[in-house]
Amino acid sequence: MCNLEQLLERIEHLRNKMTEVALKKGFTSEDSIKISQELDRLLNVYESYKNNNKN
Structure with missing residues (x-):
């Protein structure tokens, strides 16, 4: 995946x-x-992204 939107x-x-x-x-x-x-795999990627970008 190139970015969050994709x-x-x-x-x-x-x-x-x-x-x-x-x-x-x-x-x-x-x-x-x-x-x-x-x-499921993609949802895990998304959750990981969210957790790594909390601010």
């Missing part, structure tokens, strides 16, 4: 995609889980 856009995109895939294929489908894991 990170947040990617997070929002994955949230929408995860919902769409989960409704079509099921919440425990392989695709839903992969998207969920990537979303």
Whole structure:
């Protein structure tokens, strides 16, 4: 990720995609889980960024 704005856009995109895939294929489908894991990773990056930039 190049910057915070791109990170947040990617997070929002994955949230929408995860919902769409989960409704079509099921919440425990392989695709839903992969998207969920990537979303979790990006949310952790975002939390780390917030914690490192508190002022």
